[in-house]
Every structure is written in C-alpha cells, then in structure tokens.
Amino acid sequence: MKRILFILPVVGFAVLLGVFFAGLGRDPRALPSAFVGKPLPAFQAPPVREGDAGLSNTDFQRGEPVLLNVFASWCGPCRVEHPVLMRLRAQGVAIHGLDWKEDAAAGAKWLVDNGDPYIRVGSDPTGRTGIEFGVAGVPETFVIDRHGKVRYRHVGAVTSDVWETKLRPLMEELRSEP
Amino acid sequence: MRRVLPLAPAFALLALLLLASPAAAVNPDEQLPDPAQEARAVELSRELRCVVCQNQSIDDSDAALARDLRIILRERIAAGDTDKQAIDHIVARYGSFVQLRPPxxxxxxxxxxxxxxxxxxxxxxxxxxxxxxTPAAAAALTAAEEAEAAELLKTDKAD
Incomplete structure (x- = not known):
C-alpha cells in the first residue's frame, strides 16, 4: 500500500507526459466546426463565373454528399489542393466552391487559368458568408451530407492523402446513409 | 529652480507614458460612436479568442478575421444585443473554443x-x-534506564 502511494506521482507524471506528447502532433487549427450535425445557415452568394447563379445553401440538398471548398486565388495552399480537386471532379465527386475575401473577377480568372472543379461557385468578397458558418481561413473544406447537414470540416489543403484517409471514407459512408 | 526645470519635459513625457493605455488592434473606423457601447464592445472582444492567432483576443489581434469579428460584434451591440447575445452570436459560428473564459x-x-x-x-x-x-508517544523509562540516565547526566556535570 505504502509503495503504491510513492509510485503514484511517478505514474501521474508519466501519464501527463504521454498526454502532452500526443498533443504535440495535433494541429491547433484543426478545430471541429460548430456546425457539425447542423445544416448550413441560409446564404446566397453571388456568382464568380459570369452569368451563372452563384451558390446558396439550398444547393446542398442534392441527394448526395457534397464537398464545400472555401478557396481564394491569393491563398498558397489552395494552389496545392487545386489539382486534387480537379481530379476529384473528374472522378464525379460533387464539389461546390466559395471564393473567400476577394473580388469575383479575381476568382473567375483563377478558375479560367487553373481549371474549374466546381459545380456551383459563389463569391464572398467581404468574407461575411463564410463567417456565417465559421470559416477561419482558406482553404477549408466541409463535407455536407445528402440532407445538407455539415458532417466534417477539414482545415488546410485537401491533399491526396487527406482525401484517401479522411474525406473519401466519410463520403462513402455518407453515400450509403439513408 | 532653474536647475530642476530641464528635467520637466522628461517627467511630463513619463507621466504621459504612464497614462497611456495598452494598445489594442482596434482601428478608429471600427469604433462605435456611442462611448458606452464601444466600452462594452472592447470588454467583450477581450473575452473572444481570435481563431487565426489563437492565443490573442480579437481585441489584440491584427488578423483580418479578428477585425471582421470585432466589426460583427459591434454591429450586434449597436443592434441592441445584450452582452450574452453578442457573445453567443460569435460562439454559434466558431464554437465555444473562442471563449477565452470557457463556460x-x-x-x-x-x-x-x-x-x-x-x-x-x-x-x-x-x-x-x-x-x-509523527512518532508514537515515547514510552516511560524503566527504573534501570532512569538510573543509567541519571549516571550519564552526573558524569556530564563532572566534566
């Protein structure tokens, strides 16, 4: 009994050390969205591409899971994920885009120059639309289920690895949901 | 008198420096015209974490998103929100992580x-x-021990 009491602080210290060590590998920016399990708030973003309808929250009730990619032409990591998004679109993954904090013209030029992976894409020059559902920066990618509810938020670029290990399994799971 | 005066500007400067309040990132164009509402906004924005810099409040942070949130907070206050409603408005979008004082x-x-x-x-x-x-209460000495102790004390004195 006595011996256990003496070992206890050492064990406690070891546990704390483990907790802190595990914490080292975590990205402090990868916060869960406050909207997980909830539908996106009502919004209506004007078009980026001239002559189309832009993006609204009702565009997410498509009967299939959709990715909502928040991007900007001024954002470095967006350049990294863009080819991945293009590939996903070619594979038939539904992706909507929100062009955050820049003029629609800059977003339109970006899509012309680099390719356009989006079904619908809205412009958010002030950033207010994104702020309505908790966007903290670009790129961010939300996984929206077939009923229009937010299920996951990925902060940072969607790399092939992120797609294979996180987003694809989730999308497939959501596809088989009733 | 004339010898002291040269230091006066230095003291005046020191006094002004001591009076200065710590700098916040709030720009004049963000401030509300009503000083009471502005004071509330500053108070509340010190309670909210900037999600970009994470260890600064939105009052301190120069991040563009912090500025947006300061402006939104002020809009809510100007629209007549209570402190709690204004905070809840931000928390509903960014989660309770943004509360520097967790509920x-x-x-x-x-x-x-x-x-x-x-x-x-x-x-x-x-x-x-x-x-x-704490040691258990010392047992009383036996008669033999008593005698031995007395002997030792005696020889001590004799030295």
Missing part, C-alpha cells in the same frame, strides 16, 4: 475543477504522510 459545462469540468481535485488529493496525501511520520 462551466460537462466537458469542461476537468478543466475547471481538475486543479482543485489535484490540490485536495495532494493535501490528503500530505496529511496522511505527515501523520504516519
């Missing part, structure tokens, strides 16, 4: 009361340890 909830109990628990645990441990170290 007491089921999942924050360990955060709020963990240290107290550790203190109580340590206190109980220390109490038990100290009690176990």
């Amino acid at each position: 007491v909830r089921g999942d924050t109990l360990a955060l709020w009361f963990g240290p107290l628990g550790v203190l109580v645990l340590g206190g109980v441990g220390a109490y038990l340890y100290i009690r176990s170290r």
Whole structure:
C-alpha cells in the first residue's frame, strides 16, 4: 500500500507526459466546426463565373454528399489542393466552391487559368458568408451530407492523402446513409 | 529652480507614458460612436479568442478575421444585443473554443475543477504522510534506564 502511494506521482507524471506528447502532433487549427450535425445557415452568394447563379445553401440538398471548398486565388495552399480537386471532379465527386475575401473577377480568372472543379461557385468578397458558418481561413473544406447537414470540416489543403484517409471514407459512408 | 526645470519635459513625457493605455488592434473606423457601447464592445472582444492567432483576443489581434469579428460584434451591440447575445452570436459560428473564459459545462469540468481535485488529493496525501511520520508517544523509562540516565547526566556535570 505504502509503495503504491510513492509510485503514484511517478505514474501521474508519466501519464501527463504521454498526454502532452500526443498533443504535440495535433494541429491547433484543426478545430471541429460548430456546425457539425447542423445544416448550413441560409446564404446566397453571388456568382464568380459570369452569368451563372452563384451558390446558396439550398444547393446542398442534392441527394448526395457534397464537398464545400472555401478557396481564394491569393491563398498558397489552395494552389496545392487545386489539382486534387480537379481530379476529384473528374472522378464525379460533387464539389461546390466559395471564393473567400476577394473580388469575383479575381476568382473567375483563377478558375479560367487553373481549371474549374466546381459545380456551383459563389463569391464572398467581404468574407461575411463564410463567417456565417465559421470559416477561419482558406482553404477549408466541409463535407455536407445528402440532407445538407455539415458532417466534417477539414482545415488546410485537401491533399491526396487527406482525401484517401479522411474525406473519401466519410463520403462513402455518407453515400450509403439513408 | 532653474536647475530642476530641464528635467520637466522628461517627467511630463513619463507621466504621459504612464497614462497611456495598452494598445489594442482596434482601428478608429471600427469604433462605435456611442462611448458606452464601444466600452462594452472592447470588454467583450477581450473575452473572444481570435481563431487565426489563437492565443490573442480579437481585441489584440491584427488578423483580418479578428477585425471582421470585432466589426460583427459591434454591429450586434449597436443592434441592441445584450452582452450574452453578442457573445453567443460569435460562439454559434466558431464554437465555444473562442471563449477565452470557457463556460462551466460537462466537458469542461476537468478543466475547471481538475486543479482543485489535484490540490485536495495532494493535501490528503500530505496529511496522511505527515501523520504516519509523527512518532508514537515515547514510552516511560524503566527504573534501570532512569538510573543509567541519571549516571550519564552526573558524569556530564563532572566534566
């Protein structure tokens, strides 16, 4: 009994050390969205591409899971994920885009120059639309289920690895949901 | 008198520096015209974490998103929100992570009361340890020991 009491602080210290060590590998920016399990708030973003309808929250009730990619032409990591998004679109993954904090013209030029992976894409020059559902920066990618509810938020670029290990399994799971 | 005066500007400058309040990132164009509302906005924005810099409040942070949130907070206050409504408006979008003072909830109990628990645990441990170290009351000396002690004391004195 006595011996256990003496070992206890050492064990406690070891546990704390483990907790802190595990914490080292975590990205402090990868916060869960406050909207997980909830539908996106009502919004209506004007078009980026001239002559189309832009993006609204009702565009997410498509009967299939959709990715909502928040991007900007001024954002470095967006350049990294863009080819991945293009590939996903070619594979038939539904992706909507929100062009955050820049003029629609800059977003339109970006899509012309680099390719356009989006079904619908809205412009958010002030950033207010994104702020309505908790966007903290670009790129961010939300996984929206077939009923229009937010299920996951990925902060940072969607790399092939992120797609294979996180987003694809989730999308497939959501596809088989009733 | 004339010898003291040259230092006066330095003292005046020091006095002004002491009066200065710590700089916030709030730009004049963000401020509300009503000083009472502006004071409330500053108070509330010190309570909200900037999600970009994370260890600064939106009042301190120069991040563009912090500026947006300061403006939104002021819009809510100008629209007549209570302090709680204004804070809740931001929390609804960014989660309770943005509250620099986390609310007491089921999942924050360990955060709020963990240290107290550790203190109580340590206190109980220390109490038990100290009690176990206090020697039991010394037994009375036997007659033989008494005699031996008296002998030793006597020789001590003789030295």
